Amino acid sequence: MEMFKFTKVIGVPEAIQAGGRSSTAQQGAQVRFVAGGTTLLDLMKLDVERPTELVDINRLPLDKVEKLPDGRLKIGALVRNSDLAHDADVKTDYAVLSQALLSGASAQLRNMATTGGNLLQRTRCMYFRNDAMACNKRQPGSGCSALGGDNRMLAILGTSKDCIATNPSDMNVALAALEAVIHIQGVKGERDVPIHEFFLVPGNTPNREHVLEPGDLITYIALPAAKPKTKQVYLKLRDRASYEFALASAAIVAEVTDGRLTYVRVALGGVGTKPWRSVEAEKALLGKPANAKSFEHAAEAALQGAHPQSENGFKVELSKRCITHALKLATQSV
Ligand SMILES: Cc1cc2nc3c(=O)[nH]c(=O)nc-3n(C[C@H](O)[C@H](O)[C@H](O)COP(=O)(O)OP(=O)(O)OC[C@H]3O[C@@H](n4cnc5c(N)ncnc54)[C@H](O)[C@@H]3O)c2cc1C
Numbered sequence: 001m002e003m004f005k006f007t008k009v010i011g012v013p014e015a016i017q018a019g020g021r022s023s024t025a026q027q028g029a030q031v032r033f034v035a036g037g038t039t040l041l042d043l044m045k046l047d048v049e050r051p052t053e054l055v056d057i058n059r060l061p062l063d064k065v066e067k068l069p070d071g072r073l074k075i076g077a078l079v080r081n082s083d084l085a086h087d088a089d090v091k092t093d094y095a096v097l098s099q100a101l102l103s104g105a106s107a108q109l110r111n112m113a114t115t116g117g118n119l120l121q122r123t124r125c126m127y128f129r130n131d132a133m134a135c136n137k138r139q140p141g142s143g144c145s146a147l148g149g150d151n152r153m154l155a156i157l158g159t160s161k162d163c164i165a166t167n168p169s170d171m172n173v174a175l176a177a178l179e180a181v182i183h184i185q186g187v188k189g190e191r192d193v194p195i196h197e198f199f200l201v202p203g204n205t206p207n208r209e210h211v212l213e214p215g216d217l218i219t220y221i222a223l224p225a226a227k228p229k230t231k232q233v234y235l236k237l238r239d240r241a242s243y244e245f246a247l248a249s250a251a252i253v254a255e256v257t258d259g260r261l262t263y264v265r266v267a268l269g270g271v272g273t274k275p276w277r278s279v280e281a282e283k284a285l286l287g288k289p290a291n292a293k294s295f296e297h298a299a300e301a302a303l304q305g306a307h308p309q310s311e312n313g314f315k316v317e318l319s320k321r322c323i324t325h326a327l328k329l330a331t332q333s334v
């Protein structure tokens with residue numbers, strides 16, 4: 001771990017100004033915001049992240065969950081994962097988000113981890129976390145040790161010849177199914193970015209993971225107004241029952257009218273290089289009877305573009321079964 005400057009800020013403009021001192025907000029950033037620190041500090045100890053300045057944003061007034069007059073839910077970037085999971089509106093109207101958060105990490109970690117930090121958590125690819133190994137994400141152009149290496153946990157959707165790392169967040173999968181919008185304040189002003197545009201697939205620049213620029217601070221995430229007729233399910237399949245990242249997961253938001261799917265959103269975790277919204281599965285389901293045949297058809301459609309690696313071919317079938325079972329749970333009457 002290298003020496004770094006530690007700056008505490010109390011205002012958003014001050015934070016943005018400090019973040020703007022970096023030449024990039026991607027891998028290799030010289031200035032990093034620190035929230036719960038549960039991702040960033042680990043990576044600094046491993047020498048994967050080497051910022052020369054940490055900007056502590058924990059005193060910023062971004063720790064509230066609020067219902068907006070138009071019905072949307074505004075989630076401050078510093079709301080802790082445990083507080084968000086247990087928020088009354090989230091438990092009632094956005095159950096898939098509460099379930100996804102509670103399926104992640106441990107109670108202690110969820111007490112520290114924040115909404116903004118969870119959104120930006122880095123891949124768990126073992127080669128990314130080991131600076132003795134070649135990794136295009138950590139060091140562009142150095143190669144990808146996971147291709148033909150230990151890739152059992154890694155992605156099968158959205159991969160490239162340069163990187164097959166999975167986005168590990170459970171929360172992000174639920175946010176994709178809920179069509180969340182990320183609110184960013186930066187040097188050039190404020191902007192809203194829908195979650196499907198926020199994350200980038202690796203292509204030949206796996207070091208670029210999202211659209212943030214130097215100084216960009218996530219201030220809140222907004223969820224569309226609640227859809228009271230929907231049922232929501234997050235199903236996570238993993239090697240052990242807790243404290244483990246997903247091998248495959250599915251977030252479903254579904255409404256059934258007279259036995260047919262009249263609204264459905266499907267997002268997948270553990271299999272994509274970014275939180276993976278499957279519009280293919282949604283198209284296959286909309287208007288169809290809520291039965292096993294439709295679910296299997298949708299799962300086939302979702303995995304059609306899969307590119308398994310040497311050790312993770314099992315994820316194709318696992319993800320299909322995860323989707324069909326989650327759809328069954330989300331459409332059966334209680
Ligand atoms: C042992 C272990 C097990 C875990 N298991 C799971 C799991 O099963 N599922 C799961 O989803 N996650 C899991 N996690 C990951 C955990 O959820 C994340 O570490 C946590 O959510 C990160 O939040 P944080 O506030 O601590 O982020 P930090 O470490 O503070 O920050 C992470 C990144 O986000 C940036 N950042 C933070 N806030 C902002 C902001 N407002 N604007 C711009 N940039 C910002 C930081 O600069 C940094 O680059 C696990 C972590 C550990 C250590």
Ligand code: SF4
Pocket residue numbers: 123125126127128134135136137138143144145146147154162163164165206
């Ligand atoms: S999969 Fe991506 S993160 Fe992992 S070694 Fe290859 S380039 Fe690095």
